[in-house]
Amino acid sequence: MTNFAILYTYSPTSEKIVETRPEHRAFIAGLHAEGKIVGSGPFTDGEGGALIIIQLPEGSNLVDAETLMNNDPFYAKDLLDRREIRTWNPVTKSF
Template identity: 70%
Template sequence: MTYFAVLYTYNPDNEKIVDARPAHREFIATLHGEGKIIGSGPFTDGNGGALISIQLAEGSTVADAEAVMNNDPFYSEGLLDNRVIHTWNPVIKSF
């Protein structure tokens, strides 16, 4: 498997984020059902944003991860202030 850390930045008070959250969570649940989600959740410091960790087939690239994550309503509806995707090496895998 190839692993990716997806970092979202968004305004937690944005009503459009609140409105899109159910569709976003359905998207995440679908990825989880496909075995692609390692973990996902918002940051709780009050500044907004989230971390989503995904796994794709061995040899997948950041472009592959982008293609998957482009279907997230938070992204496709233009609600993110920023999105960064890193290839990740989870040296300790306790998930």
């Protein structure tokens, strides 16, 4: 499997994020049911944003991860201030 870390940056006070969160969580739940989510959740430091770690079949690349994550309502509705997707190598896998 190839792992990707996705970092979302968004305002902790965004009403549109709050309104869209159920759709976002349904999207993440669907990926989890497909075995693609390693871990996912918001940061709790009051700064907003979230970290999502996905796993795709071996040989997948950044375009594959971007294509998948483009379907997240947070991204599709242009609610993120920033999205960063990076290939990630979990040397110590404790999830």
